[in-house]
Amino acid sequence: MNNIFPRIILLLSVFFCIFLVAYSWMSDHRSPETSSPQNALTSEQADPTGNQNIEDNTEYPVEIKPAYIVTGTIRSGETFDHAMDRNKLDRSVKTQVIKGLSQVVDFKKCRPGDSFHISLDNAGGLIRCTYKKSPLEIYTLEANKDGKNEFNAFRDSVLLECRLIKLSGIIDGSLFTAFSKIGANSKLAVAFADIFASRLDFNTETRSGDQFDVIVEEYFKDDCFVGYGRIVAARYKSHYKNFNAYYYRPRDQTEGKYYDSAGQEVGTSFLRSPLPVYRLTSKFSNRRLHPILKVYRPHHGVDLAAPIGTSVMATAAGKVSFVGWQKGFGRIVILKHPGGYKTYYGHLSRFAKGLKKGISVRQKQIIGYVGSSGMSTGPHLDYRIKENGVFKNPFNMKFKPKSKLAGMELDDYIEKQEYWRQFLENDSTHKTLQVETRKITEYPDGWLG
Structure with missing residues (x-):
């Protein structure tokens, strides 16, 4: 009897050790769907650049519901490949992503702040990758729904609200300072100056008290401003002369130009200066x-x-x-x-x-x-x-306009010019004229940013 008890205790110890090993193995190999949300949802919680990571609102079929979701952001001095390495993505997945998205994305132009969102299945295989360069520039690589191991790459469509607004201001210092005072950024100021670059040098020919008006497209996504579109009409009232410009595209041309009140192109063969600011x-x-x-x-x-x-x-x-x-x-x-x-x-x-x-x-x-x-x-x-x-x-030196409208084109232009002129000459300094929703897959025409 005395010899039996030690053997029983030894056997029980062996069984207990086997049980612990089996339990530990099962814990380490649980399905990703049952692992903690903190581990399964993301590999990067914070975006140090402020560029928000992409939300995954895709409704996946049950058979390709993602088990892992990896999000990341390109850091300074880093490539997309390095960023995926940092997030410990499998080499085969990286190859699939880069090969697929290269059809629509030039990865040589990756910038810090670009973000990505990669969905993987239970086996670690790629389901979907979204690469975001800006709120308006989002690209997707997505598995075919027919179950074949094929992927489609495309640029996502984005729903934007376009608000046509009128802004007015008074020069007190520089043109850039005046635009800043009315809440407009430097890109709009540069575009405004560029329209009149052949007729007016904003470095030497402006005075405090000069006035300006501009009708421009403002684009919003989810009620957040994302950039300026085309300047539709512009006016500068200087101490010695008024300058007007209206955007118009003749029927036989693919691109429009800016014309003055008489239908002459605002641009001339020579600019007033080779430098925008000096x-x-x-x-x-x-x-x-x-x-x-x-x-x-x-x-x-x-x-x-x-x-x-x-x-x-x-x-x-x-x-x-x-x-x-x-x-x-x-x-x-x-x-x-x-x-x-x-x-x-x-x-x-x-x-x-x-x-x-x-x-x-x-x-x-x-x-x-x-x-x-x-x-x-x-x-x-x-x-x-x-x-x-x-x-x-x-x-x-004085130079002639590059072109002048005539005939039916001039009549059509004068009619459109009269419509916009009433808003330019209105006393309001900030007014929304039109609002419409646009679905885009590329930057809008006339995009300033």
Whole structure:
């Protein structure tokens, strides 16, 4: 008897150990559907960039109901592949996601703040991946519902509310400050200035007390502002002249333009300035004391001070006749234009990528960046224009409109212009004119952001 009890105790101990091992194994291999919500729903709880993760509102068929949902955000200096690695996604899933979404997403342009949401089945297989670049730009890779191991990639449609509003303001300082005071962002101010860039230089020709009005599309998603659309009409009342612009698309053209009250295109063949914002530090002169050489000599251009790296635009369409280093100008671009014109852009810090002699450039195309190369006392652009071999003061030159409406097109335009003019001239400073809902799969026409 004395020998039996130790054997019984030993057997019971063995059975108890086997039971503990089995229980532990079962706990570690429970179905993901029964694991804790904290572990199953997400691998990243917080989005440090403020870009909200995508909610999964998809109604899945029972057979593909997700068991795991992994959410994440692209961090600074990280690729989408690295972000999935950080979230410990299986290599086969990563390959499926990148291969599938690459049909609609350029992952070379991933930015910090982009977010993703990946749904997996019980076996860890991919069901669906959503990649969000902005509230308006969401892409989805989704398994076919027929059960085959195939996936479809597409850009999601987004429901937006478009509000057509009128904004008005008064200049007290700069145009950008005035737009900020009425609650508008700098993108709208830049677009407004760009419309009149051929007729009005907002750096030198504005005064405090000047007034402006703009009718523009504002887009909202779930009652949150997401960006500006097209400027429909604009007016600037300066101390010496009124400028008006109305968007109109002629029937035989795919894109619209801005026209003035007489039906002439607001844009001319040359911009007033190659820089959107600058400070005039030296005027056109036949006799100027050179700041470095300390001798009097002609200065057949204008010096426009701006921070190093500021984009420099071609003031007119043309061809590159010279790009490189030239004596006191340092890095310089020279463009040749129709009608016997040449423009010069000196003291650049660098040239635009791909710019070389002989290529054509568009008006407003970036050709270089402000610098202080060559004989220069500080960062600025030396801008010059030559007409038939003679240098002219860029700020005194007048250019004709690119086009003018006529006939039935002009009649149709005048009718539309009268409709918008009544709102522009209304005394209200902030008024909603129209509201409509739009379902989009790409950025709206005229999108400013």
